[in-house]
Amino acid sequence: MGLPGEESPVVMHHDDRHFIHIRHSGLYLVATTSENISPFSLLELLSRLATLLGDYCGSLGEGTISRNVALVYELLDEVLDYGYVQTTSTEMLRNFIQTEAVVSKPFSLFDLSSVGLFGAETQQSKVAPSSAASRPVLSSRSDPSQKNEVFLDVVERLSVLIASNGSLLKVDVQGEIRLKSFLPSGSEMRIGLTEEFCVGKSELRGYGPGIRVDEVSFHSSVQLDEFESHRILRLQPPQGELTVMRYQLSDDLPSPLPFRLFPSVQWDRGSGRLQVYLKLRCDLPPKSQALNIRLHLPLPRGVVSLSQELSSPEQKAELCDGALRWDLPRVQGGSQLSGLFQMEVPGLPGPPGQGQSTSAPPLGLGPASLSFELPRHTCSGLQVRFLRLAFRHCSNANPHKWVRHLSHSDAYVIRI
Amino acid sequence: MPYLGSEDVVKELKKALCNPHVQADRLRYRNVIQRVIRMSKLDQWGQAEVLNFLLRYQPRSEEELFDILNLLDSFLKSSSPSVVMGAAKLFLILAEKFPHVQTDVLMQVKGPLLAACSSESRELCFAALCHVRQILHSLPGHFSSHYKKFFCSYSEPHYIKLQKVEVLCELVNDENVQQVLEELRGYCTDVSADFAQAAIFAIGGIARTYTDQCVQILTELLELRQEHITTVVVQTFRDLVWLCPQCTEAVCQALPGCEENIQDSEGKQALIWLLGVHGERIPSAPYVLEDFVENVKAEAFPAVKMELLTALLRLFLSRPAECQDTLGRLLHYCVEEEKDMAVRDRGLFYYRLLLAGVDGVKRILCSPKSDPSLGLLEDQAERPVNSWASDFNTLVPVYGKARWATISKCQGPERRGLELPNTASFAASGPLIPEEDKERVQESSGSGVLMLVPNLQLTAECFEKAWLSLQVAHQQALPWQGAVHPDTLQMALQVVHIQTIAVSRAGAQPWKAYLSAQDDAGCLFLMELLWEPGNSAVQISVKQSEPRPEALSSFMSVLETVIGTIGDIKL
Numbered sequence: 001m002g003l004p005g006e007e008s009p010v011v012m013h014h015d016d017r018h019f020i021h022i023r024h025s026g027l028y029l030v031a032t033t034s035e036n037i038s039p040f041s042l043l044e045l046l047s048r049l050a051t052l053l054g055d056y057c058g059s060l061g062e063g064t065i066s067r068n069v070a071l072v073y074e075l076l077d078e079v080l081d082y083g084y085v086q087t088t089s090t091e092m093l094r095n096f097i098q099t100e101a102v103v104s105k106p107f108s109l110f111d112l113s114s115v116g117l118f119g120a121e122t123q124q125s126k127v128a129p130s131s132a133a134s135r136p137v138l139s140s141r142s143d144p145s146q147k148n149e150v151f152l153d154v155v156e157r158l159s160v161l162i163a164s165n166g167s168l169l170k171v172d173v174q175g176e177i178r179l180k181s182f183l184p185s186g187s188e189m190r191i192g193l194t195e196e197f198c199v200g201k202s203e204l205r206g207y208g209p210g211i212r213v214d215e216v217s218f219h220s221s222v223q224l225d226e227f228e229s230h231r232i233l234r235l236q237p238p239q240g241e242l243t244v245m246r247y248q249l250s251d252d253l254p255s256p257l258p259f260r261l262f263p264s265v266q267w268d269r270g271s272g273r274l275q276v277y278l279k280l281r282c283d284l285p286p287k288s289q290a291l292n293i294r295l296h297l298p299l300p301r302g303v304v305s306l307s308q309e310l311s312s313p314e315q316k317a318e319l320c321d322g323a324l325r326w327d328l329p330r331v332q333g334g335s336q337l338s339g340l341f342q343m344e345v346p347g348l349p350g351p352p353g354q355g356q357s358t359s360a361p362p363l364g365l366g367p368a369s370l371s372f373e374l375p376r377h378t379c380s381g382l383q384v385r386f387l388r389l390a391f392r393h394c395s396n397a398n399p400h401k402w403v404r405h406l407s408h409s410d411a412y413v414i415r416i
Numbered sequence: 417m418p419y420l421g422s423e424d425v426v427k428e429l430k431k432a433l434c435n436p437h438v439q440a441d442r443l444r445y446r447n448v449i450q451r452v453i454r455m456s457k458l459d460q461w462g463q464a465e466v467l468n469f470l471l472r473y474q475p476r477s478e479e480e481l482f483d484i485l486n487l488l489d490s491f492l493k494s495s496s497p498s499v500v501m502g503a504a505k506l507f508l509i510l511a512e513k514f515p516h517v518q519t520d521v522l523m524q525v526k527g528p529l530l531a532a533c534s535s536e537s538r539e540l541c542f543a544a545l546c547h548v549r550q551i552l553h554s555l556p557g558h559f560s561s562h563y564k565k566f567f568c569s570y571s572e573p574h575y576i577k578l579q580k581v582e583v584l585c586e587l588v589n590d591e592n593v594q595q596v597l598e599e600l601r602g603y604c605t606d607v608s609a610d611f612a613q614a615a616i617f618a619i620g621g622i623a624r625t626y627t628d629q630c631v632q633i634l635t636e637l638l639e640l641r642q643e644h645i646t647t648v649v650v651q652t653f654r655d656l657v658w659l660c661p662q663c664t665e666a667v668c669q670a671l672p673g674c675e676e677n678i679q680d681s682e683g684k685q686a687l688i689w690l691l692g693v694h695g696e697r698i699p700s701a702p703y704v705l706e707d708f709v710e711n712v713k714a715e716a717f718p719a720v721k722m723e724l725l726t727a728l729l730r731l732f733l734s735r736p737a738e739c740q741d742t743l744g745r746l747l748h749y750c751v752e753e754e755k756d757m758a759v760r761d762r763g764l765f766y767y768r769l770l771l772a773g774v775d776g777v778k779r780i781l782c783s784p785k786s787d788p789s790l791g792l793l794e795d796q797a798e799r800p801v802n803s804w805a806s807d808f809n810t811l812v813p814v815y816g817k818a819r820w821a822t823i824s825k826c827q828g829p830e831r832r833g834l835e836l837p838n839t840a841s842f843a844a845s846g847p848l849i850p851e852e853d854k855e856r857v858q859e860s861s862g863s864g865v866l867m868l869v870p871n872l873q874l875t876a877e878c879f880e881k882a883w884l885s886l887q888v889a890h891q892q893a894l895p896w897q898g899a900v901h902p903d904t905l906q907m908a909l910q911v912v913h914i915q916t917i918a919v920s921r922a923g924a925q926p927w928k929a930y931l932s933a934q935d936d937a938g939c940l941f942l943m944e945l946l947w948e949p950g951n952s953a954v955q956i957s958v959k960q961s962e963p964r965p966e967a968l969s970s971f972m973s974v975l976e977t978v979i980g981t982i983g984d985i986k987l
Contacts, residue, residue, distance in 0.1 A: 009575060010539045011814045013823050018811055022539045038505075038809045039543040040532075041464050041498035047537055085461035157536070161567060169595075170564040174534055215527060217495050220460070246495070248531065250564070298607060363605060363640065369570050411569035415602065 011039065024050040025060045033083070048088045049079065055090055055240040057101045071099040090240040091185055148399035151180045152191065152387055157410035158379050160257060164361075164415040171257070173249040173379050174410070175213070178241065183389070183399055185238045192385040193231040211254060211381040213247040249380045256283040258290060258379075259370055261414045265361045272346040274300070274362065277338065278326070284333030284377065291373045293331055297324040297416075298366030304344040311338045323366075331372075367415045374407040449473055450487075460496035467491065467502035471509060481510055485517070492524050497540065500528045501547070501809040508805040518801045522551055522558065530565055538573055545579040546813040552586045554801045560589045567599055568611075578614050585618035593626050601633050609644040616645065620652035627663050631656070635670040646674055647683025654686040657694070668697040675704050681717040684708075688720065692727025701731060702738040709746045718756040725750065725762050730781055733774070868913035868974075869934045879917045879932055883942050886959040890968055894979050896947055896954035905929065912978055914943075925949050933971070939964055941971055954979070 012019045020042045021030040029046045050060055056071060057064045065072060078096045079088055087093065154177050161170040177191070197211040218224065218233070222244055226232040233244060262279040276297070282290060299322055306324070308317045317326040317339060326339055345362070387401050449470070458466065467488075475481040491503035504525045511517040529551075532544035545566075551558055559566075566584050568577045581603065588596050600622075603615035616637070623630030634649050653667045671690060678684055688708065695701035705728055708715075715721055728746055732739040750763025769777050807813060812820045906916045909931060917930040929945040940961035947954040956975065960968055 010542050011811060013815070013819075016827055020539075020811075022537060036810045036812065038464070038468075038498055038501060039811055039814050040501045040540070040809065041461075043537065043540050043543060044460070044496060044498045047540075084465070087459060088461070089459060159534075159569065161569075163598075169599075170567055172534065172565070174536075215531070217493075217528075217531070219495055246531070248534070363642070364607060366607060367570060367602075411571055413570055 020046075022046045022050070026062060027060065027065065045085060045088070049076075051241055052079070052088060052090065052093075056097075058103050067102040068099075071097070071101055074099050089238065091238040148184075149182045149402065150189070150387070150389070150399060151402045152384060152404070153178045153180075154378055154382065154384055154403075154405045156379050156407040158258075158407055158412065159410045160412045160414075162261075162414045166260075168257070171251060171253055172410075173253065175247045175249070175378070175380060175382065176243055177245040177384070179237055179244050180241045181237045181239055183237075183239070186236050188234065188236050188390045190226075190386075190388045190390075191233045191235075191244065192387075193233070194381070194383050194385060195231050197231060197382055212252065213249045213380055213382065216245060216247040218245050219243060247380070247382070253379055254381050255379065258282060258284050258372070258374060259293075259412070261295075261368055261370075263368070263414075263416050265359055265365065265416065267358055267360070267362055269358070272344055274303075274343045274345050274365075276324075276341045276343070276365070278341070278368075279336060279338045280328075280331075281336045282331045282333055284374070286332070286334045288333045288374065288377050290331045290333075291329070291375060293328040293370065293372040295324075295326040295328075295368055295370050297326070297368045298364065299323055299343065300345050300362050300364030302345055304346065307342045309340040315339070317341065361416045365416055367413045370412040370414070371409050372412070373409075376405055377407050378405050379407050449484075460494065460499050463491060463494070463496075463499045464502045467499070467506050470506055475510065484510065492521070497528060497532050497544075500525065505805070505809040508801060508808060512802050512805065515801065518805075519555070522555060522801075526558065526562075530559075530562055533565055538576060542576055542579060543814055545576065545583060546816075547808065548583055549579065549586065550804055550808065550813045552583065553799050553804065556586060557589060558587075559583070560587045560592055563587055563592045563596055568603060574608070574611065577611055581611075581614050581618045585621040588622050588626070593622070593629070597622065597626075597629060597633060601637075604633075604637055604645065605640070612645060613648045616648045616652060620656060623652070623656050623663075624659055627656070627660050628666075631663050631666045631670075635666065638670055638674060641677050643677050643679060646677040647680050647686075650674055650678065650683050650690070651686040654690055657690065664694055665697070668694055671698055672700050672704075675707065681720055684717070684720045685723045688723045688727045692723075692730040695727075695731040696734045702735060702742065705731065705739070706742045709742050709749075712746065712749055713753075718759050721750070721754070721756070721759045722762055725759070725766060726781075729766055729777065733778055733782060869936055874915060874917065874932050874934075874940075876917060879930065879942065882940060882961065883930075883944075883959060886942065886961065888957050889960040889963070890958045890972065892956050892958075892972065893953040894956060894976060895952060896979070908978055908981060912974055914975075914978070935967055935971070937964075937967070938962075939967055941968075943975070 008021070010020060017032045017034050018036075019030055019032050020039060021028050022043060023029075024047075027050075029050060031042050031046055033042070052075065053064070053072065054060045056075065057068050074097055075093070078093055079086060154175065156173050156175040159170070159172040159174075160168070163169050181187075194211055197213065199213055199216055201212075201214070203212075219235070219242060221235055221237070221242075223234040226234060235244065237244075260281045260283060262281070264277045266275040266277075267273075278295070278297075280295070284290060299319075301322065303319065303322070306317075306319045310317060310326075314330070315326065315328045315337070317324060319325075324341060328337060331337065383405060384403050387403055389399060389401070470484075470488075475484060485507060488503055488506065491499050492507070494500050494503070504521055507521040508518050511521070529544050529548055532540050533548065535541050535544070548559060563584065566580045566587070568580050572580075581600070584596050584600065597619065600615050600619050604612050604619070606612045606615070616634070619630050619633060623634075634652060637645050637649050640646075650671075653670075657664050657667055667690070671687070674687060678687060688705070691698060691701045691705055695705075705724070708720075708724055709728070712721060712724065725746065728739060728743050732743050747763050747767050750760055751767060754760045754763065766777075769780065804813075815823065905919060909916055914931050914933040917932055919929040920927045925948070927945075927947040927949070929943075931943040931945070933941045933943075935941070942959045942961075944957045945954050946957070956979075958968070958972070958975075
């Protein structure tokens with residue numbers, strides 16, 4: 001069952017065994033079975049193991065595993081017994097796991113590395129470095145200086161497909177509210193969401209169009225008694241990572257799409273010169289911005305050279321693997337950026353019956369895909385109003401609460 | 417044993433569920449099942465195990481069935497995909513006599529499946545897509561309104577894109593066909609040749625119902641003059657013309673010019689076949705074939721040459737003047753110079769056929785063809801859910817039927833050498849008897865005159881009454897290796913329609929088992945198996961409700977075969 005490229009099939013059979021795997025953080029996690037059991041259980045188990053290892057070791061990667069072989073072995077031993085899953089709850093496991101995690105470097109507040117998934121601003125306008133949340137949750141070195149913290153992230157993935165005539169073919173938002181808690185287990189917390197948000201197409205709350213999602217699903221430990229009335233979630237999370245709520249929204253975004261692209265192509269078949277002018281318009285509100293925007297445009301085969309004119313000095317464009325890569329580190333809402341790219345493409349086939357110079361795109365000028373991050377912005381409009389803790393022991397100072405909203409692109413495709 | 421709760425609860429449950437006396441007593445068994453279902457503190461793994469275990473339970477009455485379904489309803493809304501799928505499978509299997517309940521379940525499962533298809537985890541996405549395809553076999557309209565979720569995205573891995581294209585092909589209906597075809601058309605010009613070809617085949621699949629639009633799109637694709645596109649388009653045309661003769665005209669108009677762009681064997685074969693069969697409508701057909709014949713010496717693929725022979729002969733019958741010369745040269749080459757024997761034989765055959773007269777050739781090559789449209793209708797007929805319900809939520813949809821068949825064939829003979837896992841093997845859904853032995857046992861029971869009634873349900877009290885009232889009709893000792901797990905015994909006997917009333921647990925001393933069976937004439941057989949540890953044989957006593965020696969001897973032979981097979985299996 002070979003596949004093109006270097007992808008292995010998700011499920012393989014060899015020598016009377018089935019091999020099923022997931023890829024996570026550059027690692028392959030593989031499970032084997034000789035019985036015909038549910039693929040969903042296996043995949044869920046592997047994902048949960050990856051999260052668990054992350055909880056214990058801080059982050060998951062090749063280095064982490066090689067430093068913590070004994071811990072990994074012990075975890076696997078406790079989680080599985082004769083092929084049956086005993087428990088994957090961090091709570092129950094900490095009673096059994098003796099080994100300590102070996103972390104690569106001690107956590108330091110002065111460590112400001114690149115933007116990760118947890119840690120950003122809060123209402124108290126303090127900033128935690130992004131590596132703040134990547135320390136191990138379950139270290140038993142009860143360091144009094146280690147803060148009790150809780151990180152709540154509302155993360156949305158935006159998938160958009162725009163046709164070549166500019167019409168919107170598909171828009172899809174998948175959102176998750178993720179919690180990473182360093183607090184002692186059992187601390188009750190209440191998360192308040194936007195009160196006017198409605199579930200489903202027919203519900204109506206508040207005045208005006210409001211914020212709407214199509215479907216929600218919650219983690220089994222979330223208590224929903226106040227959800228109906230005030231959109232408040234109550235839970236007593238264990239230490240570690242937890243996905244509190246998942247929701248999705250299709251086809252009806254309250255805000256305009258963050259980016260629109262206006263391409264224009266000029267192609268001279270005689271001389272083989274291809275000229276692509278891309279105008280990128282950001283439709284976010286003026287105070288917001290988008291970060292780390294990259295536009296990836298596959299080019300026809302045989303592109304020889306590239307010359308470019310970009311509208312601002314901090315942008316960068318280059319040819320990479322047969323495609324154009326245009327990097328814009330930061331785009332302010334409401335602004336427009338453009339780039340003019342000229343290429344030589346000798347001997348290129350394309351739509352026949354056209355004159356020598358045409359504006360129809362040649363074959364292989366693929367769809368443009370954008371990847372970007374929108375900090376402090378949710379495409380659906382859903383926001384966390386508050387995060388309140390009812391802490392029982394006052395041994396430490398007030399626990400710190402970090403709430404972050406973030407959207408990023410999943411597959412933002414614009415056809416030329 | 418999966419972690420089902422506290423120590424005491426687990427001990428109790430274990431005792432109850434493994435105890436054959438409890439199993440024989442339906443009421444107690446059912447109560448234990450209810451307790452298991454109501455266990456609230458199970459985490460998602462425990463829930464999935466419970467659902468799996470319940471697959472083996474057969475509710476007696478409709479009331480009981482709906483009772484269980486109501487209790488388990490909340491599992492369908494769980495946030496864990498494995499629990500949702502496990503619950504869905506259980507419902508589908510339990511409700512096999514109630515198609516409307518099955519449809520209902522599939523409706524409820526639609527949401528979670530679609531969420532899984534857009535999940536961040538690609539592997540989960542893949543598994544979900546395979547199951548979506550499975551459902552579409554029975555309910556083609558199920559996902560039609562959500563077709564947008566199956567549009568491929570540029571960054572997705574190849575295996576997901578291929579699955580999505582297949583799904584798109586199958587969920588087409590009148591409302592979404594326009595958009596789906598647009599989307600597929602976009603994929604046909606994708607950089608990856610494999611993906612483009614898969615998209616073209618998908619359009620070919622849709623063309624069986626929406627012929628005109630698809631033929632239009634395929635014709636436009638030909639104009640791009642891309643090799644990998646043209647060859648697949650021509651192959652699609654060949655299949656389409658066979659199934660939907662109404663598009664022949666359009667296809668014939670599109671064909672001229674293709675031959676310049678095809679280099680591979682499959683494409684050439686398809687083109688030549690089309691030219692041969694429908695050559696009367698294509699003015700340039702003989703000349704294209706002539707080109708092929710000119711280059712036949714350099715032709716590397718024998719399959720192409722075979723196709724060329726047949727096609728030219730067919731064309732000769734409808735356009736003799738133009739083809740005669742070419743045909744002659746081709747036949748001369750094939751007979752005199754060709755090294756591949758199959759091609760040579762065919763050339764020789766045609767030559768001799770022609771010598772026998774043109775009428776003979778016409779009769780052979782132009783006989784009335786079968787009507788493939790009937791086969792097409794059957795193919796498209798929806799398969800009932802019950803045909804695949806037991807494969808749902810297993811690895812079968814992920815591999816695909818064809819690959820799974822090859823895998824299980826390899827696994828069969830190898831299984832015999834494996835030790836069975838320890839006693840609490842509830843997860844084992846495979847048969848406890850290896851495939852080959854099962855066949856042997858079934859054969860022997862079928863070949864005798866005796867026909868045993870399947871699904872005999874004799875209660876313990878009836879058995880006791882009957883046993884005490886009858887005399888022993890026959891006694892025999894059979895070789896016996898050692899104690900056997902009760903489950904193994906029960907399954908083996910069930911295969912030959914012998915019901916197990918009660919069995920001692922493995923290791924009991926003395927070990928006893930009570931069995932019953934009934935043949936189609938109404939004669940009841942009651943058996944006792946008695947084994948003392950230390951003996952190498954088991955004592956069998958059989959009682960018959962009516963004295964009939966021939967039935968008894970056939971029955972004994974069946975029993976001997978089964979006992980012999982069971983004895984082979986190690987504990």
